[in-house]
Amino acid sequence: MSDLPSSEPTFLDGNAAAGPLRDVFSVDLTSAVGTCAGCGDAGPVGGVRLYSQAPGLVGRCPGCEEVLFTLVRGEQDTFLSMKGFAMLRFPTAG
Secondary structure: OOOOOOOOOOOOOHHHHHHHHHHHOOOOHHHOEEEEOOOOOEEEHHHOEEEOOOOOEEEEOOOOOOEEEEEEEOOOOEEEEOOOEEEEEOOOOO
16 A cells, blocks of 8 residues: 555535525625626626526526526526626625
C-alpha cells in the first residue's frame, strides 16, 4: 500500500449542497443579473420578456429572444429549467 496522496478526485454527495442551495433560492431573483448564454447580454431577471400563455412561464432574452428559463408548476411538482442563462449574479443573503 502506498503512502502517496491519491490522484483520484475527491467529491461529496450532492446532498452536501442542500444548505447552500436553500440559501440561494430564498432570494428574490428578479433583481439578479442574468447573462444570456445565447448573445451574452446581461440584465436583471425582472427585465426579461415573460410569456405566460403556455402551461407555465417562459422567460426570453430581450436582446435575442433566446429562452432563458421555463417554470411549470403542477399539483405535485415544479419544473424549472434555467439553461439559457450562462450565469446569474445576485447579492449573498446574509
